[in-house]
Amino acid sequence: FYLFLFRLFCSWTRRLLVATCTVISTSHGATAVERSSTSSEAISSQGPTHDEIDFEFLGNLSGDPYVLHTNVFTQGKGNREQQQFNLWFDPTKGLPHLLHHMESTACNIFAVDGTPIRDFKNLESKGVWFPKNQPMWLYSSLWNADDRATRGGLVKTHWTQAPFTASFRNFKANACQWTSPSDTSRCSSALSSGKHQVWMTRELDSRHHLSPTIALDCLISLAMASSQSSTAACFFLALCLASIALAGNFYQDVDITWGDGRAKILDDGQLLTLSLDKYSGSGFQSRNQYLYGKFDMHIKLVPGDSAGTVATFYLSSQGNTHDEIDLEFLGNLSGDPYVVHTNLYTQGKGDREQQFYLWFDPTMDFHTYSVLWNPRHVVFYVDGTPIREFRNGELAGVPYPKSQAMRAYASLWDADDWATRGGQVKTDWSKAPFTASYRNYTADGCVWNNSGAASCAMGSHSWMWQELDPNAMDRLKWVQKNYMIYNYCTDVRRFPQGLPRECNAS
Known part of the structure; x- marks a missing residue:
């Protein structure tokens, strides 16, 4: 390999x-x-x-x-x-x-x-x-x-x-x-012993x-990368040694929680579509709860004029002091780029928004959106490229999600009071119903059973202590330099008393 x-x-x-x-x-x-x-x-x-x-x-x-x-x-x-x-x-x-x-x-x-x-x-x-x-x-x-x-x-x-x-x-x-x-x-x-099986x-x-x-x-x-001289085509070949997490089945892995029939599981459980009209959106949640894990979803976003709509894929616990890790996709006018809106809540407190343009049209095909959550950091990915990292800053007094099990959620809903150009562009209901498609949900995590928090946290999963290598850090910096459009850690007007502690720590 x-x-x-x-x-x-x-x-x-x-x-x-x-x-x-x-x-x-x-x-x-x-x-x-x-x-x-x-x-x-x-x-x-x-x-x-x-x-x-x-x-x-x-x-x-x-x-x-x-x-x-x-x-x-x-x-x-x-x-x-x-x-x-x-x-x-x-x-x-x-x-x-x-x-x-x-x-x-x-x-x-x-x-x-x-x-x-x-x-x-x-x-x-x-x-x-x-x-x-x-x-x-x-x-x-x-x-x-x-x-x-x-x-x-x-x-x-x-x-x-x-x-x-x-x-x-x-x-x-x-x-x-x-x-x-x-x-x-x-x-x-070595092969028969299971090392490479x-x-x-x-x-x-x-x-x-x-x-x-x-x-x-x-x-x-x-x-x-472009240069001042012509070059040749390029190449590679790789045989990968990978721990493959096979995609699940929506019938087995999730429950549709709202939408009154607007959410549909198709293709023998391999595809799930969420729809939004003037009366309601729709959503689903994972059956399992997890304490740490690696979560992936292939999503094809609402095409055309999707202004005012928000499609989501996120993790969340329950209650007023809940933890939450958000990926939200803010609809646009036809021709404008989608905005990826990320946020992270710890003990019920959020206000940690970072936003990015996507460097492709996410409505033409499925793309992979992922969250890595382990004791060291939370990383948001698009097609395997890290776009944001939130480090565990507990030593600096910054709360970190580590003790509350979370489910995976997805939804499609109307947020035209803020989603597109700060709420200036409203949802055009003549374009409804709006539809987003989900497939290949994978959750490689520690399943919470109300008594397994300690053993879960000590798991030997490959992602448990995974860090960003130099190549991943280069890609993260490239995205943040070229496609980040909002960072709460630079918004001094929003925080006149001083930036949040994690901003100074980073």
């Missing part, structure tokens, strides 16, 4: 080179690299009957989408390039995008931003070779392929834009390391989605 984090600096003009990362092996594990050069890296076994798993990013003309080219070789035979894809975003701008390859004994899955794009299953029972016996090296490369790369070779490399440069970093490996044939039994022993037999869930856990645990990035 190979974990790869890349930053590839690409420009605005003609890109006709191919950067590739090729995997060829059965040495499962996780790997990553730190280097910055125009270079070649790949994973390959050797000889005419080698195995190989390819990710290739084919350069383009300015304005054209990048093409993602995939291939799988087994026993020296490839010709499985039938699956090529245009990327649905501009990979040369903004944040690094998360790209993954997950290999198990059951399948090989290629994914972009947590969305699987190709699944090559193990069909040995039907006589189809599957890569499983040959250990591999990891390779990557940046090379000229203008005989085929762009528009079938019709467009040639623009050498006046050279040199083209790719940069790599954070190469790590968590794998069965092959040093001699005798190592086969050692890897097998969590991914060894994993497949896609019933909705054909990778768990959001993969996007977070397998920090595989492909970053292409």
